[in-house]
Every structure is written in C-alpha cells, then in structure tokens.
Amino acid sequence: xxxxxxxxxxxxxxxxxxxxxxxxxxxxxxxxxxxxxxxxxxxxxxxxxxxxxxxxxxxxxxxxxxxxxxxxxxxxxxxxxxxxxxxxxxxxxxxxxxxxxxxxxxxxxxxxxxxxxxxxxxxxxxxxxxxxxxxxxxxxxxxxxxxxxxxxxxxxxxxxxxxxxxxxxxxxxxxxxxxxxxxxxxxxxxxxxxxxxxxxxxxxxxxxxxxxxxxxxxxxxxxxxxxxxxxxxxxxxxxxxxxxxxxxxxxxxxxxxxxxxxxxxxxxxxxxxxxxxxxxxxxxxxxxxxxxxxxxxxxxxxxxxxxxxxxxxxxxxxxxxxxxxxxxxxxxxxxxxxxxxxxxxxxxxxxxxxxxxxxxxxxxxxxxxxxxxxxxxxxxxxxxxxxxxxxxxxxxxxxxxxxxxxxxxxxxxxxxxxxxxxxxxxxxxxxxxxxxxxxxxxxxxxxxxxxxxxxxxxxxxxxxxxxxxxxxxxxxxxxxxxxxxxxxx
Numbered sequence: 001x002x003x004x005x006x007x008x009x010x011x012x013x014x015x016x017x018x019x020x021x022x023x024x025x026x027x028x029x030x031x032x033x034x035x036x037x038x039x040x041x042x043x044x045x046x047x048x049x050x051x052x053x054x055x056x057x058x059x060x061x062x063x064x065x066x067x068x069x070x071x072x073x074x075x076x077x078x079x080x081x082x083x084x085x086x087x088x089x090x091x092x093x094x095x096x097x098x099x100x101x102x103x104x105x106x107x108x109x110x111x112x113x114x115x116x117x118x119x120x121x122x123x124x125x126x127x128x129x130x131x132x133x134x135x136x137x138x139x140x141x142x143x144x145x146x147x148x149x150x151x152x153x154x155x156x157x158x159x160x161x162x163x164x165x166x167x168x169x170x171x172x173x174x175x176x177x178x179x180x181x182x183x184x185x186x187x188x189x190x191x192x193x194x195x196x197x198x199x200x201x202x203x204x205x206x207x208x209x210x211x212x213x214x215x216x217x218x219x220x221x222x223x224x225x226x227x228x229x230x231x232x233x234x235x236x237x238x239x240x241x242x243x244x245x246x247x248x249x250x251x252x253x254x255x256x257x258x259x260x261x262x263x264x265x266x267x268x269x270x271x272x273x274x275x276x277x278x279x280x281x282x283x284x285x286x287x288x289x290x291x292x293x294x295x296x297x298x299x300x301x302x303x304x305x306x307x308x309x310x311x312x313x314x315x316x317x318x319x320x321x322x323x324x325x326x327x328x329x330x331x332x333x334x335x336x337x338x339x340x341x342x343x344x345x346x347x348x349x350x351x352x353x354x355x356x357x358x359x360x361x362x363x364x365x366x367x368x369x370x371x372x373x374x375x376x377x378x379x380x381x382x383x384x385x386x387x388x389x390x391x392x393x394x395x396x397x398x399x400x401x402x403x404x405x406x407x408x409x410x411x412x413x414x415x416x417x418x419x420x421x422x423x424x425x426x427x428x429x430x431x432x433x434x435x436x437x438x439x440x441x442x443x444x445x446x447x448x449x450x451x452x453x454x455x456x457x458x459x460x461x462x463x464x465x466x467x468x469x470x471x472x473x474x475x476x477x478x479x480x481x482x483x484x485x486x487x488x489x
Contacts (some may be wrong), residue, residue, distance in 0.1 A: 190236020262312025268410030344372020376456025381426030
C-alpha cells in the first residue's frame with residue numbers, strides 16, 4: 001500500500017524543461033516526511049508492549065545500551081560494569097541524556113529516534129536533487145520513507161537506530177560543503193562523520209574518502225584553501241570523538257577499558273569463518289565471552305597477563321596468520337562476505353530479529369521496500385553516478401569505503417545500514433536512468449538495464465516478495481518521470 005504513494009507523485013510534481021521533474025512546492029517533502037513518521041509511529045505502537053513490556057535478553061545489543069545508559073543517568077559516568085563490553089558506547093551516553101531529559105522513560109528516546117528517521121527523506125532528497133536532479137531526490141525520499149529495515153531499527157534502543165540519519169547528514173553536509181556554501185557545512189560534515197565513527201568505528205575508513213571528496217573534488221571553498229576546509233572538518237569530528245576518547249582513557253586507568261576489534265577481526269578471518277558471525281572455540285557467543293573468554297584464551301596462549309589492547313593485537317595476529325597460510329581461502333571468504341553484505345535477507349540482529357518484528361507488527365507486513373528491492377537498482381545508479389563525473393563520485397566512494405570496512409570483519413544485516421542511505425539515492429538515480437532510456441526510445445539500454453536489475457535480484461537472493469516490489473518500484477518510478485520536451489537532455 002505505501003509503495004503506491006509513488007504513483008501519486010506525478011500529481012505533486014511540475015515537469016521541468018528536460019527529463020527531470022521538480023517538486024511543485026515544499027508540501028511534497030512535507031507529505032513524504034509525514035508518511036515516514038506515521039509509519040514509524042504505528043510500528044512503534046505495535047511493538048512497544050514487546051520492547052518495553054519485557055526486559056531485553058541479557059547480553060544483547062538493546063540490553064547493553066539500556067544498561068549503560070541507566071548507569072550513566074544514575075551518575076556512574078564510566079557506564080557501570082557493562083561499559084567495557086560495548087565497542088562504541090557513545091550511543092549509550094546520548095541515550096542516557098535523553099533518558100534523563102524524558103523523565104527516565106524509554107518512550108521519549110524512541111519517539112526522538114523515529115522523528116530523526118522521518119527526517120532522512122528530507123536529507124536524501126537534498127543529496128539526490130543536488131547531485132542528480134529533483135526527480136532523483138524525490139524518488140530517494142519516497143524510498144527512504146518506506147524502507148522497512150530502517151523502520152525496524154529506528155524503533156529499537158540500539159546504536160543502529162541512528163545510522164540512517166547520521167549517514168544522510170554526512171552526505172547532505174558534504175555535498176553542501178562541496179558546493180562551496182560555507183565553512184559551517186564542513187564543520188557539520190565533520191560532526192556527522194565523528195558521530196558515524198562513534199556509532200560504527202569501522203567507518204573510520206570512510207571518513208578520509210568523504211573529507212577528500214569535499215576538499216579536493218569539489219568547487220573552490222568560500223574560504224582560503226582546501227587545507228583550511230579539512231581542518232574545519234577535522235575539528236567537527238574531534239568535537240564528537242575527543243570527549244569519548246578522554247572517557248576511554250579514564251576507563252583504562254580504572255581497569256575498565258575495552259578493545260573488541262581484534263576478536264571481531266578474528267571471528268571473520270579464521271579457518272572456520274563463513275563471512276557471518278561464527279563461534280570461536282572457547283569464547284562464548286555473547287558480549288561477555290568476547291571480552292572475558294577472548295582475554296582468557298589469549299593470556300593462556302601467551303602465558304602472561306594482557307591489557308585489552310594487547311588482547312586485540314593477539315587475535316589480529318591470529319587472523320593474519322590464517323591470511324598468510326591460506327590466501328586463496330581468504331580471498332574466497334572475502335567474496336562470501338561481499339555477497340552477505342548485499343544479499344536481500346535481514347539476518348543476525350543479535351537479540352532483536354527483523355522477521356520476529358514482522359510477525360508482531362502489521363506495519364512491517366505492508367509492501368514496504370527491503371534491501372533486495374533497492375540493491376539491483378543501485379547498480380544502475382552507480383553507472384549514472386560514474387557518468388556524472390566527480391560531482392556524484394561521493395556516493396560510489398562512500399559505498400566502496402563502507403563496503404571495505406565491512407569486509408575486514410564479519411557481516412551481519414545490521415552492519416550494512418551505513419550502505420543503505422547512499423544506495424537509496426543510487427537506486428533513485430537508477431530509476432531515473434531507466435526512465436530516460438524509455439522516453440528516448442533507447443530500447444537496447446532499457447534491455448541492458450533490465451538484465452542488470454534481474455541479475456542483481458538473483459545475486460542478492462531476493463525473494464518473491466522483493467522481486468515483485470522491485471518490479472512495482474521500477475514501473476511506478478519510471479511512470480512519474482516526465483518525458484523530455486525535446487531531444488536535448
């Protein structure tokens with residue numbers, strides 16, 4: 001039902017002078033944002049008895065965030081005994097502040113999260129319209145509004161709830177900085193990048209890509225030099241990251257430091273690894289095992305007491321030993337990880353399962369979009385972005401940087417959320433490209449695009465539901481793009 005809202009866009013848009021169309025007024029975006037918020041609110045209402053009526057399972061993501069947030073709200077500034085088990089506790093500190101502001105009620109932070117999620121369509125519209133055309137921005141806004149996994153995560157008290165908004169903010173601020181609209185956009189982009197790294201530390205590999213595109217690939221900044229632009233962006237990131245770094249050092253001095261990157265690397269890089277989460281012998285499959293058991297195994301093999309960072313380096317060397325001894329198997333493993341990152345199913349939510357939520361919420365059972373429906377179209381959008389040149393290079397670069405950061409460790413459905421936002425915009429660009437080919441009668445290009453979409457759907461292991469949604473999305477999306485008034489584009 002919500003996907004049919006795409007069909008109504010034709011009446012809400014004014015044809016432009018070429019293939020693209022532009023919104024008649026800001027009311028278009030307002031309507032899309034309202035739809036996004038209502039869907040999230042109705043889903044929250046459906047699952048609220050499960051989320052707040054029953055305590056989360058001990059050791060799972062939601063339990064960890066809520067436990068640390070409660071400790072911080074109670075004045076235990078290092079986050080209590082559970083804080084060392086969180087690889088990136090920044091979200092828990094934000095949650096603690098919202099928990100206190102909202103009168104120690106969890107409903108308040110949940111409402112704030114869905115409000116931020118409802119603003120993602122606005123941000124992706126801005127990026128799509130500036131890098132491609134208003135048509136692309138509007139289609140991207142609709143896709144973001146009805147993307148089911150985002151709705152699912154945004155109604156959970158986990159760090160992944162903020163990823164769609166933060167990534168959209170990174171892209172929107174970067175594009176405005178690229179256009180030379182002022183140093184404050186570089187500062188804002190830096191703040192958003194710092195938040196992204198705090199939520200998903202592996203995205204530290206994505207930050208240089210974004211910063212490099214802003215200061216080297218864009219228009220001349222409005223102030224002196226690319227170096228100054230970079231300094232401002234770094235300052236923005238530091239405003240977010242330095243306080244958490246100071247907090248981590250304080251925790252280390254009190255024996256409450258943590259370092260999980262090594263064991264996470266080994267989980268995804270060993271002889272028994274299959275690309276997803278694979279149990280390690282002697283290490284329990286929970287957050288306590290990843291700290292306590294991983295340290296015990298490392299200390300037993302080394303024969304001495306190890307600091308948290310030493311434990312990570314031990315497991316990192318163990319993983320590298322596998323890579324050196326079996327380079328061919330490692331290469332195949334990386335291919336498997338890439339396939340897992342792009343497959344349609346939402347698996348491995350670590351305590352809160354997407355499919356369980358679908359059974360509990362009638363909203364998620366609506367014909368909403370999922371990853372398998374947007375990924376094939378994003379491939380065509382990737383071609384469109386490459387043809388745009390450096391102007392639209394941000395999206396392929398961000399996607400590639402994030403993908404590489406995923407392949408280093410192991411892959412779960414929730415880990416690919418940073419990929420979704422740029423791919424939503426690329427999918428919208430893919431629809432626009434197909435529409436251009438249809439209206440110009442370039443049937444070979446249309447056929448080629450169809451083959452790409454079909455191949456992508458098969459490669460992503462899209463199920464029947466996703467395949468039908470993909471087909472409907474293409475038909476409705478193409479139908480709202482006005483034909484060119486002349487042969488010129």
